[in-house]
Amino acid sequence: ILNVEQSPQSLHVQEGDSTNFTCSFPSSNFYALHWYRWETAKSPEALFVMTLNGDEKKKGRISATLNTKEGYSYLYIKGSQPEDSATYLCAFPEYGNKLVFGAGTILRVKS
């Protein structure tokens, strides 16, 4: 059974701190890795779909890197703001388009 792990489980930071979290996935048969941002009562919002080893993608203050050989991706948030508070999910397409999710990292940013 394919396993996707995320760490840490939760993170509390002060406004202005930079932070990062990890997603680990099987390195064999890699196809893509998805990152989502999920706020309570809202839709999970697609942040990045990463496909190439060494890929680095950026969206505002959020960026992500990918290492397919060792099976991990990092998500970075620079200068965290209270509105960044959310659960950050990574997901790995198993075969076809079916996604296997990690448990998520809950980020709380205090002002």
Added chain:
Amino acid sequence: EPEVTQTPSHQVTQMGQEVILRCVPISNHLYFYWYRQILGQKVEFLVSFYNNEISEKSEIFDDQFSVERPDGSNFTLKIRSTKLEDSAMYFCASSDRSGGYTFGSGTRLTVV
């Protein structure tokens, strides 16, 4: 920006009752999905639907579950006889050929 719409946002039902969760996927997407998250657990895949039929389903998706795309726009998940353990947040999603997913905001199902 196109959205996936789910109704209702919250449903409470008695154990043993049938429920239908409704979704309107993005109109030009080809693949449709249901996922769920039981409180405190990972988001888990239930079923995928393509070309008017189920393309894949998980072990969770037993005979109590069914999906339909009755009119070319709605995509429904039916649970025939709900159990307490069906209480979860149910997410509908759709994707295009590139695999880019769009999720709905979910239906929180509470079985009492």
